[in-house]
Amino acid sequence: AARTTARRNCGGTDTFRKTISISKPAGKPVANFFAKYLAYRAGDVVAFTDLSTNNPYSWSWIITPNVTNAHYEFVNGTSANSQNPEIKFYDAGLYSIRLEIKNSLGSDGNTKANYIEVAFQCEPTVKKVSSDIGISHVKLTNISKVNIIDQYTASGDTDFTLNSYKNPVLLESGGTYNIEIERPTNFTAMRGAIWIDFNNNGFFNDPSELIIHVDSISTKKWGGKFTIPGAINPGISRLRIGVTFYNTILYSCDENFVGEFEDYTISLQPDKTGPVITLVGADTMLLEEGRIFSEPGANAFDNVDGDVSSKLRMNYVNLKNSVPGLYRLVYTVKDSAGNESNRYRAIKVIADTTAPRLELFSGDSIYVEIFKSYTEPGYFVADNVSPVIKVNVSGKVNANKFGTYILTYEAVDGKGNKTIK
Ligand SMILES: [Ca+2]
Ligand SMILES: [Ca+2]
Ligand SMILES: [Ca+2]
Ligand SMILES: [Ca+2]
Numbered sequence: 001a002a003r004t005t006a007r008r009n010c011g012g013t014d015t016f017r018k019t020i021s022i023s024k025p026a027g028k029p030v031a032n033f034f035a036k037y038l039a040y041r042a043g044d045v046v047a048f049t050d051l052s053t054n055n056p057y058s059w060s061w062i063i064t065p066n067v068t069n070a071h072y073e074f075v076n077g078t079s080a081n082s083q084n085p086e087i088k089f090y091d092a093g094l095y096s097i098r099l100e101i102k103n104s105l106g107s108d109g110n111t112k113a114n115y116i117e118v119a120f121q122c123e124p125t126v127k128k129v130s131s132d133i134g135i136s137h138v139k140l141t142n143i144s145k146v147n148i149i150d151q152y153t154a155s156g157d158t159d160f161t162l163n164s165y166k167n168p169v170l171l172e173s174g175g176t177y178n179i180e181i182e183r184p185t186n187f188t189a190m191r192g193a194i195w196i197d198f199n200n201n202g203f204f205n206d207p208s209e210l211i212i213h214v215d216s217i218s219t220k221k222w223g224g225k226f227t228i229p230g231a232i233n234p235g236i237s238r239l240r241i242g243v244t245f246y247n248t249i250l251y252s253c254d255e256n257f258v259g260e261f262e263d264y265t266i267s268l269q270p271d272k273t274g275p276v277i278t279l280v281g282a283d284t285m286l287l288e289e290g291r292i293f294s295e296p297g298a299n300a301f302d303n304v305d306g307d308v309s310s311k312l313r314m315n316y317v318n319l320k321n322s323v324p325g326l327y328r329l330v331y332t333v334k335d336s337a338g339n340e341s342n343r344y345r346a347i348k349v350i351a352d353t354t355a356p357r358l359e360l361f362s363g364d365s366i367y368v369e370i371f372k373s374y375t376e377p378g379y380f381v382a383d384n385v386s387p388v389i390k391v392n393v394s395g396k397v398n399a400n401k402f403g404t405y406i407l408t409y410e411a412v413d414g415k416g417n418k419t420i421k
Pocket of ligand 3 (some may be wrong): 271303304
């Protein structure tokens with residue numbers, strides 16, 4: 001513990017204690033780092049995370065573009081000597097990133113060549129804006145009907161707007177999504193289109209990048225379903241929505257006569273989401289000792305593969321119906337991309353409370369002729385748990401004397417549950 005005395009300007013004295021742990025590095029530092037995404041647009045900010053080991057105390061970041069006049073800047077209060085810098089890339093190109101670090105035992109450097117890819121982002125323009133030929137609401141839902149974009153804007157207030165820059169919306173390969181676009185009025189028929197830059201090059205004219213187009217929209221709402229292809233360039237990309245007058249051409253990147261454009265920042269990724277498992281019946285089920293568990297089943301639904309219930313595997317973890325206790329049933333399923341999901345059901349085996357089943361042969365009443373000897377007709381007995389049940393028969397029959405005689409049959413299982421007849 002360090003003891004420090006601090007003096008204040010006003011003349012008073014404060015004493016405080018502070019515990020500082022000082023550890024020696026285990027060895028020379030090893031430089032490493034990463035950025036969450038590798039493909040960006042000119043003007044995007046890239047956050048780098050230091051992954052170096054052995055406690056470096058100094059960091060130096062060296063950025064080398066593959067073309068001249070590619071500009072970048074350390075932003076958000078970071079510098080070339082920050083541990084986790086944020087860099088804004090102004091120009092298209094490939095950027096090699098080198099991190100040099102030091103600790104008291106030595107130094108290390110790590111270069112990732114052409115690590116960050118920055119593409120020029122084409123943007124459209126519109127000569128005339130109109131609130132009728134505009135976009136006032138964008139709703140994007142995933143296969144589970146969860147809204148992943150639900151954005152209200154003024155209709156036709158600007159020709160081009162970039163939305164949701166801070167929180168890119170995740171769109172996964174193979175995933176099916178539904179998009180609905182709205183405008184406040186429908187005086188004029190308009191033309192609408194939606195594009196996604198799947199190969200992440202800043203343009204929307206590559207094969208299958210026009211995901212939805214409607215030539216004449218006379219309603220307030222339009223849109224539809226689309227699926228993200230398997231061939232994508234993973235990273236931060238754009239979804240673009242554009243509208244114009246119905247009988248004019250809609251240009252995703254050039255000058256349009258009338259209309260409105262909105263971009264949404266998206267994160268294009270392979271399928272990383274496992275199926276959702278839904279249990280039929282309760283999460284915890286009671287099972288009486290000795291009874292056979294009847295599995296009510298489960299369903300599994302994947303964001304890409306859809307219904308994968310037939311691929312569900314079930315595994316009882318040491319379920320013993322003869323031993324009261326808590327057991328677990330594990331449901332496991334994998335989607336076609338190999339993402340695995342698990343879900344559990346608890347099975348509580350409770351003590352035997354069921355009395356034995358006892359059936360008397362020849363029914364409950366028997367008539368015996370006087371002076372004929374009485375022969376016990378017998379009985380059937382069984383229990384849900386105990387294998388052998390002893391039956392005590394009490395009472396006597398005197399066949400030499402008229403009368404009614406009562407015999408009592410008592411069957412008891414191993415837990416003391418009784419059946420008396
Ligand atoms: Ca708008
Ligand atoms: Ca493209
Ligand atoms: Ca999946
Ligand atoms: Ca029993």
